[in-house]
Amino acid sequence: MVQQNYNGVTPMDTFFPPQETFVRQPLNYHLYSAPIPSERGRKFFISDKIREELTKRSEVSHTAPMPGQMLPEELQGYHSLVPMDSVGIHKFSTWNTMLYRATKAADGVQYCLRRIENFRLASEAGFSPVEQWSRIRHPAIIYVREAFTTRAFGDNSLVVVHDYYPDAQSLTDLYLKPKAQYNGSRLTHSHERVQEATLWSFIFQLASAIKLVHEAGMALRMMDPSRILVTWMTFEQAFLNLCNRVRISSCGVADILTWEARPDLAYMQQEDIILFAKLVMSLATNNPSAVNYVHKSMDIVGRHYSNDVVQVFHTLMKPVTPTMTIQSLFETFGNKLVLEMDASLSAIDKLEGDLQSELENGRLVRLLCKFGFINERPEFDRDPRWSETGDRYIIKLFRDYVFHSVDESGNPVVNLSHVLTNLNKLDAGTDERIMLVSRDEQSCLVVSYREIKVCIESAFA
Template sequence: MFNHDANKQQTSQQSPVPSRPETPKKLKIDSPMFQPASPLKSTASLARDAPVFVPKTQQSSMVALAPEFKPGQDFIGGADSATSFAASSVPAPEFTQQMSQMSMDPSQVYSAPPDNMNPYANPSASMYYQPSMQPYQPLQYHLYAAQPPHRSDLLPYQRTIHGFFLSDNIREELQRKSAATLQTIGDLNLPRSVHVYHSLVPLDTKREKDTRVFGYPSWVYKAFSGTTGKTYALRRIEGFRLVKEQAIGLIEQWRRVTNASIVTVHEAFTTKAFGDNSIVFAYDFHPLSTTLYDTHFGPSPRYVAKYEGQAAVPEKVIWSYITQITSALRTIHAAGLAARCIDPTKILMTSKMRIRLNCLGIVDVLAYDTGGTLEEWQQDDLLQLGRLIVSIACGSPLAANDFPSAVDFISRHYSVELKDIIVYLISKPSPTKTISEIVTLIADHTIQDFNSALHFNDNIEAALARELENGRIARLLTKLGFINERPEYDHDPQWSETGDRYLIKLFRDYVFHQVDEQGNPVVDMAHVLSCLNKLDVGSDEKVMLVSRDEQSCLVLSYREIKSCIEVAFSQLSKKR
């Protein structure tokens, strides 16, 4: 603990909460349910031979055909959705061949490494965007010093060491996401590159080929772009042949849709790199994300009822989901589009209580020219949202099939307001049933969710303010590293040992090379941070610098030392 000047000012403002509009009163539980026909019912009959489509804005980098990758038979799980909306845990296969004994012949069937080296073979791991693991030493998160107990006896200008750094939870989460983004798995039976993307890593955790949502088997890969260098998630629709080039042009409309609750799509292209006719959609990559299905209906659900017959999911969580999805649908409908894919297996949870609609635009391309109007599709979005909320509230993906029983359960365990909004969403379509009306009905809960988001933003901003200290200190250490012990500058081997540079060297010894009475090194982070902070602000406080032979003793202020560093660094950085 050390003294450090810190002026803190806190302001708080409470937003007025408008009165909630009245929920329609004429709704009845036994109102007829709207059941639209599947938009992909007749899509397969339109598939014909067509040339490979590649976007004109980028140069294709096709490679030779590779054998078909079949996660269901060889390496990992396949589709990320459950068959018939009710996935079950599939035990991982027993792997008997070690990594060192695997054949590199691509024509042979790939045998995966043991479970401890292959996270995709672990049935308990329900990550959707799961990091690939390699047999190397992982980050030792437990070696960080734990947060000490809170102290109430600190003066206003005093801070602890942990006050300068991110909290352990935030730092570990960011480090895990960074590691998951960069990790790869080699020697897979996958193409070396697809279009402009390379280093593909499979992200699916289930082996069955699910065709319920899109009508075609789909796979998900993490890949790096060779043009931008960024990481993307590639959604591959297997066995689809593009009939009309105008269909893939719809992705251009989706690219302009921007919302915090949407996974942005960047492009779509057809390819034969997987050994068949496939269409691939490139989306933003969110590491360590899980699907809403795995969160609530997977092998290890996040919310579990304490007693049988009770509701497992808190109501505020459900309202948060409704608010975020409604925000996304409002943006989508305002752009003249429809989501058409509000399915728990296609909704990502990227962080705590943070969800995003995924796979948008795929149904529009696959079901191009299959009939239907925009108004019908937008009404179907509201119906799908209602069925999703019923499933989450009742804790079963099939709860919406028995709607009267589901409403009875919701009436007994949740508020009347939640029941009314669900009944309104699943009721028969009408001209007044729009996403704007839904936004009006949930106004109170939108304000509450917005207030929670502001509190979270304040916490993140406070954590970021701590890192400002680290950034200043890092710049100072960088300058000291450039100057101290420099072998030669401007043909002068003694440049770093003479003049002002000698004072900087003595200050470096004062900060980092002190010893106690027994000659043991003094490792005191508080002393280092205190000295560097005083140096950064140019304090007038005096400090005594002693030479290594103890024959010279200089008394200088931090302001004078800072001036010496600036002059020396300007000499190194000046242009010749």
């Protein structure tokens, strides 16, 4: 195995032999997706795409930090800190910031900790915006938990705690950074253009968040594409645009950093609308500096999107007035909002259907646990009355019938449909009868699933 440094570069020093290092391999997600057991569709399992997405999230949330990070073991009740930014330090206005994933000891839940380096809070009153933000609940805003200062990193740091969404990607990473791809033998870079339906979904989700915050007498001050996360991407082509969930992160941080300055609220709310217009234009043109070339950018938008999208910019980029609000966007494009609501309802139906497909799995797991408790207990290994007579004997034969069947050639029968069908019939206690044969094939029993269920409950009791 080749040694690599933290940047993924192989050292070329020939005077030292390479050392063995552990390289984490990605999970084979397709191995975790069980096949469909029958022609009736996904009766027992959720869709493979959703299973893969959830497995990725689980993997990301359990990654360990690289060695040599010198992170504090405990931080105001949080432990197991793991840096989340692959590129390290980010800029938040003029401040250096870093993101960490950490587990809270009080509830065992993982949270996102944003640390602002070398920040000294002049007064405890500077934390008052956190209390205001903790009362804001919106699907497009990542919830603000708490904030505190610490010297655990060797300096005066401000830490703001938000909810954690594993495997989330920013709008910058998805749409504003060029992606490398090979075109024959040439390496080219291109952007992924936002589908118009997806763009409308982003517009209404973010506009709804702005509307709620402004009505609460606050300002977002956070419309940077690098701070807006896509926490759930479209999982099937047939359901395009149904699950592109965006959430605004880092809310409340700017309020704490500028607490002493206390800028005018009306000005900040107007700035939210301007920043929102810049964000939408950047997404529509795949160019973070598109607002610097308004006429050219509008021409690009007009070529790739409908006239309604062009009208969005005319609505948002009107001369700023004290009476200008985000409500005008909803009033002008109410018909598009209805389509967004329809898409959301369709997404709920889709996810509900996949959830229903997993409904019976919990019962089957409990049934298998009872089998594990009953069959071949070591303390009764020398007691033939436990597993070779009575109820336990019938359970043992049924276990062999379900899991240890062989075909005409003596090869094991690995048929998931056979297992699930029999376990469901057993759990329901049907009157259907099956023939159980002993391992030496010298005796057989004809019993019903109802009788086997009674035997299991009796032995388990």
